[in-house]
Amino acid sequence: MTLGQLAVTVALLGGLGLVASRFGLSAIPAYLLAGLLLGPNAPEALSLIQPSEVTEFVAELGVVFLLFFLGLEFTFDRLVRSGRRTVLGGSIDLLANAGLGLIVGVAAFGLSFGALVLAAAVYISSSAVAIKGLIDFRRLADEETDLVLGILLFEDLAIALVLGFAATGGGSGAETVGIAAKAVAFIALSLAASRMLARPIDRLLTRMPREFFLLFVFALVVGMSATAHELGLSEAIGALMAGVVLSDTGAREEIEERFFSMRDLFAALFFFVFGLTIDLGAVDSIGWIVALAVALTLVGKLGGGYAAGRVGGYTRRQSINVGAALVAHGEFTIVLAQLARGNPKLSGDVKADLTAFAGLYVLATATLGVVLMKESRRIGRLLFPVTT
Amino acid sequence: MTTELRETRLPGVGVKYTLMCRGRGQRLAVILHNDGTREIYVFGRATDEEPAAVVELDDDEARQLGAVLGGAYERPKIVEELEMALGELAIEWIPVPQESPAIGKTLAEAAFRQRTGITIIAILREPEPVAGAQPEDVIEEGDTLVTVGKLGQYPAFRKLLAQGPFDG
Numbered sequence: 001m002t003l004g005q006l007a008v009t010v011a012l013l014g015g016l017g018l019v020a021s022r023f024g025l026s027a028i029p030a031y032l033l034a035g036l037l038l039g040p041n042a043p044e045a046l047s048l049i050q051p052s053e054v055t056e057f058v059a060e061l062g063v064v065f066l067l068f069f070l071g072l073e074f075t076f077d078r079l080v081r082s083g084r085r086t087v088l089g090g091s092i093d094l095l096a097n098a099g100l101g102l103i104v105g106v107a108a109f110g111l112s113f114g115a116l117v118l119a120a121a122v123y124i125s126s127s128a129v130a131i132k133g134l135i136d137f138r139r140l141a142d143e144e145t146d147l148v149l150g151i152l153l154f155e156d157l158a159i160a161l162v163l164g165f166a167a168t169g170g171g172s173g174a175e176t177v178g179i180a181a182k183a184v185a186f187i188a189l190s191l192a193a194s195r196m197l198a199r200p201i202d203r204l205l206t207r208m209p210r211e212f213f214l215l216f217v218f219a220l221v222v223g224m225s226a227t228a229h230e231l232g233l234s235e236a237i238g239a240l241m242a243g244v245v246l247s248d249t250g251a252r253e254e255i256e257e258r259f260f261s262m263r264d265l266f267a268a269l270f271f272f273v274f275g276l277t278i279d280l281g282a283v284d285s286i287g288w289i290v291a292l293a294v295a296l297t298l299v300g301k302l303g304g305g306y307a308a309g310r311v312g313g314y315t316r317r318q319s320i321n322v323g324a325a326l327v328a329h330g331e332f333t334i335v336l337a338q339l340a341r342g343n344p345k346l347s348g349d350v351k352a353d354l355t356a357f358a359g360l361y362v363l364a365t366a367t368l369g370v371v372l373m374k375e376s377r378r379i380g381r382l383l384f385p386v387t388t
Numbered sequence: 389m390t391t392e393l394r395e396t397r398l399p400g401v402g403v404k405y406t407l408m409c410r411g412r413g414q415r416l417a418v419i420l421h422n423d424g425t426r427e428i429y430v431f432g433r434a435t436d437e438e439p440a441a442v443v444e445l446d447d448d449e450a451r452q453l454g455a456v457l458g459g460a461y462e463r464p465k466i467v468e469e470l471e472m473a474l475g476e477l478a479i480e481w482i483p484v485p486q487e488s489p490a491i492g493k494t495l496a497e498a499a500f501r502q503r504t505g506i507t508i509i510a511i512l513r514e515p516e517p518v519a520g521a522q523p524e525d526v527i528e529e530g531d532t533l534v535t536v537g538k539l540g541q542y543p544a545f546r547k548l549l550a551q552g553p554f555d556g
Contacts, residue, residue: 134401135401138429140429141419142437152400317437
């Protein structure tokens with residue numbers, strides 16, 4: 001990638017993101033679409049940019065930053081505090097959608113590690129798209145919004161485990177279980193560290209001159225990613241946990257302020273670079289999988305969300321809103337596919353299929369999900385004319 | 389009389405406060421975003437699904453509005469009555485009249501406490517209020533004085549503030 005190409009790319013991403021937000025859509029599908037169109041695979045009309053070591057490196061950094069910020073946002077305490085409804089609703093959502101995802105995965109790849117990754121990709125809704133929708137459609141004041149955000153948090157924590165071994169699992173069964181156990185241990189250790197180290201880190205960061213603050217945080221993030229990598233886990237889980245460790249320190253706000261612009265840039269480039277690797281030529285083989293997954297997602301998310309809402313004591317109309325907010329998939333689905341792409345134990349075919357699947361599936365559900373969120377109240381009124 | 393103000397955490401977004409208004413049964417929701425902006429959702433009736441209005445405020449605007457609602461600028465009647473209930477001692481917000489001869493004098497020069505018994509504890513002014521007023525603080529045009537004293541001492545204080553005299 002030359003500097004000129006980079007300039008054109010970034011400008012294009014900015015423009016597309018702007019157009020998407022005009023239509024009330026998240027920028028994620030827009031970035032993916034840009035990558036898909038400009039990439040070397042089918043469609044080939046506009047093939048301007050070749051994936052290279054540079055784009056791969058950008059994608060890797062993108063994953064690291066994306067997850068670091070997700071980590072900053074969620075803490076275990078918040079999940080515990082958000083209460084019984086969240087745990088109950090989150091479990092219903094997990095069982096319904098991971099189950100349906102596994103059906104799709106097994107249908108596509110047979111009983112294999114690829115099926116597991118696909119199940120996770122179908123399970124995890126997009127917090128980014130859902131939160132943007134909740135703000136844009138003025139739903140933050142609604143009672144059921146508490147449940148939606150709680151379930152999204154629950155999903156993010158559940159998926160952290162899968163992120164740990166998505167890049168390295170898939171050898172023998174025992175080996176995969178070993179890696180999963182390592183991932184659990186790594187998460188547990190990081191959570192413990194976030195409690196014990198919060199104060200010392202706080203003292204260190206407040207005494208640090210501002211110019212080195214950025215460097216120190218950067219070193220911690222990349223360092224934990226590298227540690228995870230050395231342990232045979234995904235670097236993603238290291239970055240996520242670096243965020244969790246820092247989320248309890250007083251430095252969190254300053255980090256968010258200083259890194260926000262960087263995150264947006266790297267996230268845009270990450271989704272774009274991922275889009276480059278999507279091959280629409282694979283549609284013949286995976287088109288039906290995407291269609292099946294989208295259909296089952298509608299069933300699982302709308303149904304699971306509705307059930308979670310009803311169990312939590314919300315009205316029928318409110319429960320419809322809960323389900324609709326969970327349909328959109330995005331960042332984690334793509335991150336999972338990206339990690340699987342770097343997994344040496346998966347065959348090339350499975351990787352290509354997973355990549356194309358994740359891209360198309362996110363494009364479909366992110367668009368559909370936003371429309372459903374916008375219309376969910378009207379749908380609720382149509383289905384349940386009498387409020388109960 | 390209790391006020392039903394409910395606090396809920398919105399993970400990834402911020403904190404939400406919901407208030408049921410006793411007057412006309414309206415519902416208010418205030419959302420504090422993690423990035424500092426605030427949003428106020430107003431619902432015509434408590435059970436409405438669609439908000440009648442949504443107001444977005446940045447940090448400065450929200451703080452100013454908060455001060456107005458809390459009565460730091462002008463005190464609504466109800467607050468006055470509340471202070472009566474505190475007994476003889478009162479806290480009063482008193483704007484300095486435009487023509488006041490006290491403008492330009494320090495608190496020590498004006499000597500309100502020696503002459504009327506009223507103590508000035510703070511001065512509200514733009515852009516920065518003076519929290520603990522010192523003897524050397526100068527009264528400026530547009531100030532509002534936050535005072536403590538006995539109710540009976542206020543008429544004399546108001547007269548002195550408006551007309552003086554402050555010689556010597």
